[in-house]
Amino acid sequence: MHRWTNEQKQYIREIAQGRYNSEIVDLFNYRFETEISESQIKNFKANNKIRSDVPRKRITGDEGLFTQEQKEFIQRNVDGRLNQELAELVNKEFNLQISTKQMKAWKHNRGLSSGLRGSEGQDPPNKGTKGLYNVGGNRTSFKKGQQALNYKPVGSERIDRDGYTLIKVSDEGLWNKRWRHKHKVIWEEKHGPIPKGHVILFADQNRRNISLDNLIMIKQSQLSVLNKKGLLHNDAELTKTGIIMADIYLKIGERKRRKK
Template sequence: MNRQASIVQSHANALGALAMSAIQRAKKRLQFREACRNRRPWTEEEVELLRMRYADEPTETIAAELGRSVANVYGKAKRLGLSKSEAFLASALAGRLNGSQGVTHRFSKGHMPWNKGKKGLPSAGRMAETQFRKGSKPGNWLPIGSYRTNQDGYLQRKVSDTGYPPRDWVSVHVLLWEEHNGPVPPGHCLCFKDGNKQYIELENLELITRAERMRRNTIHRYPPELRDAIRAVGRLKHTIRRVEREKQN
């Protein structure tokens, strides 16, 4: 009982920290919205100054004189349809705008890359000893006709060897159905009548629409009070997993 109580207390403390974190994030969002609402509007004099000087002066200089951010000045100029003049872009004042920044680190016109015409890179050191040879197969490779059980618990058989698992492996119950009834129609799927995925018999298979399958697998088929309990448990599990991930990070 003491161990269970300590676990519950730890989860409660974690949820408390998580709640405080959520409150802080919400507070920052509210502060940002308040700052946006209280943003200083542009006066007619500032707009006129921007129209006169934006084309031929650095934006940083104009922003400093107006007491505004560079991004704010850029945004206002864009809304007004203003742009830098060709003379300014060609000058040294333009900096990155005229394309001169980083020019010493670019490939020159006509530059030939060292690996042009080469396929792959040459093996260095002992690389060649551990590389796959042509025709080699991975250690988990299985021949056609092999069986496996996938993560969802369905028994599958390998029907081809293309290297693309969704095409190579087909569920055995689907193969059984198609052998007797043809392909599964679009928008339909097969389910086991008794819910046992290992009882693969034709009389245990049922062809239903995917919409019907969704209705069967959702919580809406339960009474309202049970649906609320399932949702509450799901939210609790989600919160616990998120707290555990935060602890690991």
């Protein structure tokens, strides 16, 4: 059973509206480097009374982690490739940063298989020709030690699907260790690690405004009240006032619980 962190719970609440469970699971696994299934997302939403309010029938195929074009590309190239090889091929073709875990989870949720024995772990017949359509290999094949064409140096920045700025902080480790939210990095450089149960809030709700003056650290409980009571505003000063009101609501709730 997956143990949901407060950050993960809040993230699902933020992205659930207007999205199908398959889209939510793609974005969630992309964000947290997990292998959560659609059924786990469905159960979490049901247990927490979270609604997406989407029509029963999809209108387009460009939902979720991949566009329709990218999905069709994966389906055409899945046979005979390890998850890592398939992820590298997709990254090269579309200039993405998909990890092996994300590819594995995406395939699993859609019943896709490479046809390899075991858990996609056997060497395919075209091993050594990463990024190629032909199995014979040629001078454009990746060689051991060769840097990937989509390599981004430390310090590079990109915008994720939720509008947050990501900055590459390392060449080592999992994707979520190599790329971090820039606003968190900036905050921690000034104030130190973000304590458990806390989040960094954009005072004016502009995720591109990453100046220290626009970043406020609050408790997860405060953020929940801010969202529930509609106390977040594009005006930074109104948001700061909203935080004060959120504290008042929390204290009122605490007193009510004590009386009971």
